[in-house]
Amino acid sequence: MSGFIIGITGGVASGKSEVTRRFEALGVTVADADLAARVAVAPGSQGLAEVVEQFGRDVLAADGSLDRAAMRRHVFGDEAARRRLEAIVHPRVRAALREACLAAPGAYAIAAIPLLAEGGGREAYPWLSRILVVDVPTDVQRSRVMARDRVDAELAQRMIAAQATRDQRLAIADDVIVNSGTVDALDAHVAALDRRYRAIAAQRV
Known part of the structure; x- marks a missing residue:
């Protein structure tokens, strides 16, 4: 068990998943916020019960699970509704991530x-020891979004603009991987950071 926890973040199509897969291949436990968010509102959970209490039963699918499309319609363009949803989901996600990381070998x-960066950065996650940002130039990011999602440049740019800016992410970074090259180039970056993190963790014992 280790209290040395690295937060990894990055914009859409920056290559976060490629980076985390490489850490996992080196034996590092990765707790995923997207998975934790799904668990937080899983059927039968207190989180889902609170969502229904706030937004009504029309956010449920026929099988009793959260109808994510219906939920998106509820909060789209409604800042107050989005904040109510986040107040239910985010604390559960933060707690689940911390618990999983603390229990990891x-x-x-x-x-x-x-x-x-959008969710409060260090203030929301004070238990993160370091933050690693997977960074790409905006033009590379836009090209990847267009290729991955088969959308035009205008929609790709809107998807990028809906997130924190590149500068906002870099402002909270302790470490940065610039992922503008091939995926194979990530191996050396990840291996170097793995060595650094293991060395820092050893000094903390």
Whole structure:
């Protein structure tokens, strides 16, 4: 068990998943915020009960699970509704990520948090030891979004603009991987950071 926890974040199509897969291949536990968010409102959960209490039963699918499309319609363009939903989901996600990381074996663990900058950064996650930002130039990011999602440049740019800016993410970074090259180039970056994190963790014992 280790209290040395790295938060990984990055914009859409920055390559966060490629980076976390490489850490996992080195034996590092990765707790995923997206998965934790789904668990937080799983059927039968207190989180889902609170969502229904706030938004009504029309956010449920026929099988009793959360109808994510209906939920998106509820909060789209409604800042107050979005904040109410986040007040239910985010504390549960933060708690689940921290618990999973603290219980992980090894020198350190990783919390993969796509919207870390948007979700309050260090203030919301004071238990993160370091923050690693997977960074790409905006033009590369836009090209990847267009190719991945088969959308035009205008929609890709809107998707990018809906998130924190590149500068906002870099402002909270302790470490940065610039992922503008091939995926194979990530191996050396991840291996170097793994060595650094293990060394830092060893000094903390």
